[in-house]
Amino acid sequence: MEVMSILGLASEVVRIIDLLQSYTNRKLKISEFLFDAKRFALKNRQVADEFPLQIYRSCLIFAPKLSVIRKQYEGELVNSVLSNCHKTWGAELQTLEGHSSQVRSVAFSPDGRLLASGSYDQTVRLWDTATGALRQTLEDDSSWFYSVAISPDGRLLASGSYDKIVRLWDTATGALQQTLEGHSSRVNSVAFSLNGRLLASGSNDRTVRLWDIATGALQQTLEDHSSHSKVNSVAFSPNGRLLASASEDTFVKLWEIATGTLQHTIIGHFGVIQSVAFSPSGQLLASASYDKTVKLWETTGALEQTLQGHTDRVQAVAFSPDGRLLASASNDSTIRLWDAVTGALQQTLKGHSSLVSSVAFSPDGRLLASGSNDQTVRLWDTAIGALQQTLEDRPSHSSRVESVSFSPDGRLLASGSKDQTVRLWDTATGMLQQTFLGHSGGVQSVAFSPSGRLLASASDDSTVKLWEIATGALEQTIIGHLGGVQSVAFSPSGRFLASASNDKTVKLWEIATGALEQTFQGHTDRVQAVAFSSGGRLLASASDRTIRLWDISMGALLQTLDLGQVVTSLEFSADGSYLQTNFTNIPLGYMKFMYWCDNPISGSSKTAPKALLVDSHWVKFRGEKALWLSSENWPSTWAAKDNTLALGHESGRISIIEFRV
Numbered sequence: 001m002e003v004m005s006i007l008g009l010a011s012e013v014v015r016i017i018d019l020l021q022s023y024t025n026r027k028l029k030i031s032e033f034l035f036d037a038k039r040f041a042l043k044n045r046q047v048a049d050e051f052p053l054q055i056y057r058s059c060l061i062f063a064p065k066l067s068v069i070r071k072q073y074e075g076e077l078v079n080s081v082l083s084n085c086h087k088t089w090g091a092e093l094q095t096l097e098g099h100s101s102q103v104r105s106v107a108f109s110p111d112g113r114l115l116a117s118g119s120y121d122q123t124v125r126l127w128d129t130a131t132g133a134l135r136q137t138l139e140d141d142s143s144w145f146y147s148v149a150i151s152p153d154g155r156l157l158a159s160g161s162y163d164k165i166v167r168l169w170d171t172a173t174g175a176l177q178q179t180l181e182g183h184s185s186r187v188n189s190v191a192f193s194l195n196g197r198l199l200a201s202g203s204n205d206r207t208v209r210l211w212d213i214a215t216g217a218l219q220q221t222l223e224d225h226s227s228h229s230k231v232n233s234v235a236f237s238p239n240g241r242l243l244a245s246a247s248e249d250t251f252v253k254l255w256e257i258a259t260g261t262l263q264h265t266i267i268g269h270f271g272v273i274q275s276v277a278f279s280p281s282g283q284l285l286a287s288a289s290y291d292k293t294v295k296l297w298e299t300t301g302a303l304e305q306t307l308q309g310h311t312d313r314v315q316a317v318a319f320s321p322d323g324r325l326l327a328s329a330s331n332d333s334t335i336r337l338w339d340a341v342t343g344a345l346q347q348t349l350k351g352h353s354s355l356v357s358s359v360a361f362s363p364d365g366r367l368l369a370s371g372s373n374d375q376t377v378r379l380w381d382t383a384i385g386a387l388q389q390t391l392e393d394r395p396s397h398s399s400r401v402e403s404v405s406f407s408p409d410g411r412l413l414a415s416g417s418k419d420q421t422v423r424l425w426d427t428a429t430g431m432l433q434q435t436f437l438g439h440s441g442g443v444q445s446v447a448f449s450p451s452g453r454l455l456a457s458a459s460d461d462s463t464v465k466l467w468e469i470a471t472g473a474l475e476q477t478i479i480g481h482l483g484g485v486q487s488v489a490f491s492p493s494g495r496f497l498a499s500a501s502n503d504k505t506v507k508l509w510e511i512a513t514g515a516l517e518q519t520f521q522g523h524t525d526r527v528q529a530v531a532f533s534s535g536g537r538l539l540a541s542a543s544d545r546t547i548r549l550w551d552i553s554m555g556a557l558l559q560t561l562d563l564g565q566v567v568t569s570l571e572f573s574a575d576g577s578y579l580q581t582n583f584t585n586i587p588l589g590y591m592k593f594m595y596w597c598d599n600p601i602s603g604s605s606k607t608a609p610k611a612l613l614v615d616s617h618w619v620k621f622r623g624e625k626a627l628w629l630s631s632e633n634w635p636s637t638w639a640a641k642d643n644t645l646a647l648g649h650e651s652g653r654i655s656i657i658e659f660r661v
Contacts, residue, residue, distance in 0.1 A: 012131070013041045013045075014038060014041050014042060014045070014130060014131045014132075015130065015131060017034055017037055017038045017041060018038070018130070020034055021034050021035075021038070032068060033068050033069075033072075036067055036068035036069050036089075037068075037069055039067075039089045039093070040059070040063060040067065040069045042093050042094045042131075042132060043059075043063075043089075043092075043093070043094065043095075044058075044059040044630075045094070045131065045132050045133075046095070046096075046097055046132070046630070047059055047628055047630055050628075051628050054627075054628045057626065057627050057628070058627050058628040058629070058630065058633075060073060060074070061627070061657065062630075062632075062633055062655075064086045064087055064088050064089055064090075065086070065087045065088075066087055066088050067088075067089065089384065090351075090384065091347065091349050091380045091381050091382070091384045092349070092351045092378055092379070092380055092381075092632070093367070093379045093380060093381050094132045094378065094379045095351075095376050095377075095378050095630065095631055095632055096115075096117070096125075096127050096132055096134075096376060096377040096378070096379070097375070097376055097631060098125060098134055099117065099119040099121050099123065099125065099375045099376070099377075100119075100121040100375065101119050101120035101121035101144075101375060102119065102120050102354075102357065102372070102373035102374075102375060103117050103118070103119045103357065103358070103371030103372055103373070103375060103376065103377055104118055104119060104120065104144075104145065104146050104147065104357050104358060104371060105117065105118040105145070105146065105147045105148045105357070105358045105371060106118075106148070106358045106359070106360045106369040106370065106371040106377060107148045107149050107150050107157075107360055108129070108150065108360055108361070108362050108363060108367075108369065109150045109154045109171065110150065110152055110153065110154045110363060111154060111363065112129060112362040112363045112364055112367070113128065113129055113130065114126050114127065114128065114129065114135065114150070114154075114171065115127045115129050115360075115369050115377065115379075116148045116150055116157055117148070117369075117371055117377045118145030118146065118147060118148040118159055118371075119144075119145055119371075119375075120144040120145070121144075121375075122139060122140055122141055122142075122143060122144060122145070123137050123138060123139050123145070124137070124138040124139075124145055124148055124157065124159055124169070125137050125138075125377075126138070126157075126171065126174075127377065129362065129367065129379065132379070136171075136174045137174075138157070138159075138169050138174050138176075140161070140163075140167070140176075142163050143161035143162045143163035143165070144161060144162040145159050145160070145161050146160050146161060146162065146186060146187060146188050146189070147159065147160040147187065147188060147189045147190045148160075148190070149190045149191050149192050149199075150171065150192075151192050151196050151213070152192060152194060152195070152196040153196055154171060155170065155171060155172070156168050156169065156170065156171065156177065156192075156213070157169040157170075157171050158190040158192065158199055159190065160186075160187030160188060160189060160190040160201055160202075160203075161186065161187055162186045162187075163186075164181070164183045164184060164185060164186060164187060164203070164205075165179050165180065165181055165183075165187070166179070166180035166181075166183075166187055166190060166199065166201050166211070167179055167180075168180070168199075168213070168216075178216045180199070180201070180209075180211050180216055180218075182209055182218050182221075183201065183203040183205050183207070183209065184203075184205040185203050185204035185205040185230075186203065186204045187201050187202070187203050188202050188203060188204065188230065188231060188232050188233070189201065189202040189231070189232060189233045189234045190202075190234070191234050191235055191236055192213075192236070193236045193240050193257075194236060194238060194239075194240055195240060196213060197212070197213055197214070198210055198211065198212065198213065198219065198236075198257070199211045199213055200234040200235075200236065200243055201234065202231030202232065202233060202234040202245055202246075203230070203231055204230040204231070206223065206225045206226075206228075206229055206230065206231060206247075207221050207222065207223050207225075207231065208221070208222040208223075208231055208234055208243065208245045208255070209221050209222070210222070210243075210257070210260075220260045222243070222245070222255050222260055222262075224253060224262050224265075225245070225247040225249055225251070225253065226247075226249040226251075228248075229247045229248045229249035230247065230248045231245050231246070231247050232246050232247060232248065232272070232273065232274050232275065233245070233246040233273070233274065233275045233276045234246075234276075235276045235277050235278055235285075236257075236278070237278045237282045237299070238278060238280060238281070238282040239282055240257065241256065241257060241258070242254050242255065242256065242257065242263065242278075242282075242299065243255045243257050244276045244278065244285055245276070246273035246274065246275060246276040246287060247272075247273060248272045248273075250267070250269045250270065250271060250272065250273060250289070251265050251266060251267055251273070252265075252266040252273060252276055252285065252287050252297070253265050253266070254266070254285075254299065254301075264299075264300065264301040265301070266285075266287070266297055266301045267301075268295055268297075268303055269287065269289040269291050269293070269295065270289070270291040271289045271290030271291035271292075271313070272289065272290040272313075273287050273288065273289050273290075274288050274289065274290065274313070274314065274315050274316065275287070275288040275314075275315065275316040275317050276288075276317070277317045277318050277319055278319070279319045279323045279340065280319060280321060280322065280323040281323055282299070283298065283299065284296050284297065284298065284299075284304065284319075284323075284340070285297045285298075285299060286317040286319065286326055286340075287317065288314035288315060288316055288317040288328055288329075289313075289314055290313040290314070292308070292310050292311065292312060292313060292314060292330075293306050293307060293308055293310075293314065294306070294307040294310075294314055294317055294326070294328045294338070295307070296326075296340070296343070305343040307326075307328070307336075307338050307343055307345075309336055309345055309348075310328065310330040310332050310334070310336065311330075311332045312330050312331035312332040312355075313330060313331040313355075314328050314329070314330045314331075315329050315330060315331060315355060315356060315357045315358070316328065316329040316356070316357060316358045316359050317329075317359070318359045318360050318361055318368075319340060319361070320340075320361045320365045320382070321361060321363060321364065321365045322365055323340055324339065324340055324341070325337050325338065325339070325340060325346065325361075325365075325382065326338045326339075326340045327359045327361065327368055328359070329356035329357065329358060329359045329370060330355070330356060331355040331356075332355075333350070333352045333353065333354060333355060333356060333372075333650065333651075334348050334349060334350055334352075334356070335348070335349040335352075335356055335359060335368070335370055335380070336348050336349070337349070337368075337382065347382075349368075349370075349380055350651045350652075351378055351632060351651065352370065352372040352374050352376070352378065352650075353372075353374040353631070353634070353636070353650035353651075354372050354373035354374040355372065355373045356370050356371070356372045357371055357372060357373060358370065358371040359371075361382075365382065366381065366382060366383065367379055367380065367381065367382065368380040368382050374631065376631055396651070396652045396653045396654060397415065397417035397418075397419050397421065397423065397652030397653075397654070398417075398419040398652050399417055399418035399419040399442075399652050400417060400418045400636050400648075400649075400650050400651075400652065401415050401416070401417050401635075401636055401637055401648025401649055401650075401652060401653075401654065402416050402417060402418060402442060402443060402444050402445070402636065402637060402648070403415065403416040403443065403444060403445045403446045403637050403648070404416075404446070404637055404638065404639045404646045404647075404648045404654070405446045405447050405448055405639055406427070406448070406639055406640075406641035406644070406646065407448045407452045407469075408448060408450060408451070408452045409452060410427060410641045410642060410644060411426070411427060411428070412424055412425065412426065412427065412433065412448075412452075412469070413425040413427050413639075413646050413654070413656060414446040414447075414448065414455055414457075415446065415646075415648055415654055416442075416443030416444065416445060416446040416457055416458075416459075417442065417443055417648075417652060418442035418443075419442070419652065420437075420439045420440065420441060420442060420443060420459070421435055421436065421437060421439070421443065422435070422436040422439075422443055422446055422455070422457045422467070423435050423436070423654075424436075424455075424469070425654060425656065427641075427644055427646070427656055430654075430656050434472045436455075436457065436465075436467050436472060436474075438465060438474055438477075439457065439459040439460075439461050439463070439465065440459075440461040441459045441460030441461035441462075441484060442459065442460045443457050443458070443459050443460075444458050444459060444460060444484065444485065444486050444487070445457070445458040445485070445486060445487045445488050446458075446488075447488050447489055447490055448469075448490070449490045449494050449511075450490060450492060450493070450494045451494055452469065453468065453469060453470070454466050454467065454468060454469065454475065454490075454511070455467045455469055456488045456490065456497055457488070458485035458486065458487060458488040458499060458500075459484065459485060460484035460485075461484070462479070462481045462482065462483060462484055462485060462501070463477050463478060463479055463481075463485065464477075464478040464481075464485055464488055464497065464499050464509075465477050465478070466478070466497075466511070476514050478497075478499070478509055478514055480507055480509075480516055481499065481501040481502075481503050481505070481507065482501070482503040483501050483502030483503035483504075483526065484501065484502045484526075485499050485500065485501050485502075486500050486501060486502065486526060486527060486528045486529070487499070487500040487527070487528060487529045487530045488500075488530070489530050489531050489532055490511075490532070491532050491536045491552075492532060492534060492535070492536040493536055494511065495510065495511060495512070496508055496509065496510060496511065496517065496532075496536075496552075497509045497511050498530045498532065498539055498541075499530070500527035500528065500529060500530040500541055500542075500543075501526065501527055502526040502527075503526075504521070504523045504524065504525060504526060504527060504543065505519050505520060505521050505523070505527065506519070506520040506523075506527055506530055506539070506541045506550070507519050507520070508520070508539070508552070518552075518555045520539070520541065520548075520550050520555065520557075522548060522557055522560075523541065523543035523544050523546070523548065524543070524544045525543050525544035526543060527541050527542065527543040528542055528543060528566070528567065528568050529541070529542040529567060529568055529569050529570040530542075530570065531570040531571050531572055531579075532552075532572070533572045533576055534572055534574055534575075534576060535576070536552065537551065537552055537553065538550070538551065538552065538558070538572075539552055540570050540572065540579055541570075542567035542568070542570050542581070543567075545562065545563055545564055545565060545566060545567075546560050546561060546562050546563060547560075547561040547563060547567060547570070547579065547581070547586070548560050548561075549561070549588075561586060563581075563584075563586075565583060567581045567582060567583075568582045569581060569582040573585075576588065611640065611642065611643060611659075612640035612643065612644075612645045612659065613640060614629070614635060614638050614645075614647075617629050617630075617634065619645060619657075621643075621659050626659065627657070629647075633647070633649070633655065634649075635647035635648055635649060635655075636648055636649055636650045643658060643659045643660070644656065644657070644658050644659070645657045645658075645659065
């Protein structure tokens with residue numbers, strides 16, 4: 001794969017493996033190797049294309065523990081070993097990257113060989129589903145693409161866009177064939193009839209329009225959705241007799257296509273309906289709503305089932321070709337697969353780092369495609385997810401990791417999450433040691449005391465909690481802020497704790513008693529980060545695009561640094577010469593001499609750079625690019641201690657990587 005990648009042919013590796021598999025007896029051991037090699041190649045094709053040498057670093061290190069390829073080449077791992085990763089290959093086969101803005105819609109070609117994705121970046125992209133390679137890019141500089149659909153014969157692609165126009169493209173050449181104009185506002189949804197003769201489009205202008213594909217002529221305009229109610233989705237029934245439209249008025253409407261008459265108005269959702277889909281038999285209609293539910297209806301309008309489980313708005317629904325599964329995509333960044341007959345949840349697919357706006361099954365039902373605001377398209381194996389979840393032996397948070405912090409001796413890692421829990425991990429083994437429960441809001445920040453005896457956690461519930469590490473007991477709950485607490489930090493002596501809050505203040509607490517010592521006021525927006533100087537006399541806080549420096553003993557504001565950018569992390573350098581932030585280092589000049597004279601640093605006055613840091617998509621070790629982080633492994637938060645790096649992920653996963661000297 002390395003040689004093929006250097007030659008720019010990484011995607012062809014998958015085709016070669018497919019060819020070898022076709023000649024191989026599935027009972028032979030080589031078959032297991034080829035299956036694993038294909039999963040490895042699919043997962044890492046884009047990384048290998050751009051950075052071939054990362055095959056032995058990023059690709060191997062994030063491969064599952066039981067991967068045949070990982071076991072075979074583990075000796076090639078350079079300078080690093082992963083302490084906590086998946087045990088087996090998951091449901092996600094590929095991540096297709098290339099869009100520069102959110103992906104709003106995905107659609108398979110009838111033969112399943114191509115996948116179309118429409119994006120706000122003013123492009124529609126056509127991908128090879130076997131290899132993940134980009135085949136074509138269809139561009140129109142005048143508009144964002146909200147919806148895409150491919151005709152039943154695979155020859156045409158329809159797109160609906162912000163500029164009110166429906167476009168028809170030749171999938172073979174990428175040439176624009178026709179523009180269908182008539183809507184007076186953006187087009188949110190397009191769908192072909194099963195015979196390919198008609199195209200339906202739904203718009204913000206509250207209408208559904210039916211177009212003759214052959215001539216481009218407008219056949220009908222369907223109007224009945226209430227005023228100011230945008231039509232978000234349209235779908236043809238399999239027999240071509242009915243058309244469903246979903247709107248912001250919380251109704252689904254069923255129309256008879258031949259006459260254009262309204263047959264039924266389906267009522268039951270309590271929020272905007274974003275998507276509708278007919279089952280392959282045509283007997284059921286699924287609807288996805290902002291009320292966080294999916295509902296299954298008979299075409300008479302009778303409610304069959306309500307599927308609950310998503311924790312945020314549901315954006316899209318799609319039936320599998322055999323009608324047995326229903327996929328739903330949500331703002332909660334997950335895709336859920338449901339048994340369409342019983343309504344039972346079969347799988348929850350995690351991987352996207354932002355809301356999932358679209359889902360589509362391949363014609364054979366083996367693949368599921370999803371498009372997301374994280375600018376990626378992902379391909380999932382619908383058969384693997386349940387097995388993978390059963391075999392997975394590493395616990396993780398159930399939602400985004402907001403903060404990670406090492407204990408002073410580096411043996412423990414604390415993580416705080418949106419799931420309202422704090423977890424303690426053994427950094428040597430990656431094993432979960434403890435879970436602290438008690439917060440009623442997401443945990444935004446965690447910090448160890450200098451002695452390592454206590455752990456502080458800050459939460460959206462406006463409290464700070466102090467936990468005893470040895471026993472896991474809750475020592476104190478500190479109450480006083482009038483908004484969520486974003487950041488906490490211990491003073492070097494361990495006597496004080498500083499907390500930064502959405503209430504625009506920083507508070508200083510005495511740990512022994514929990515008493516409030518001081519409140520620092522002056523920020524004009526929520527305070528997102530706080531840090532003590534190494535001498536403990538200075539406190540830095542970040543908010544409203546400024547950093548403020550405070551004198552602890554007097555409670556006085558010493559300096560305001562106007563940065564013009566949002567600062568989300570703060571740390572003083574060991575010698576006090578600068579402040580490290582999430583985007584730059586800020587020299588402190590004379591402040592260093594005023595406030596660090598009682599805490600001299602021996603040796604050179606120049607502070608050595610951190611051994612490990614995350615810079616864009618790279619992990620840098622001693623200033624050199626060492627490890628590429630794909631979008632799947634990109635951290636929502638990170639922390640470094642000596643040669644060990646901890647990554648917290650959007651999915652709730654924790655990765656601990658040790659870099660060997």
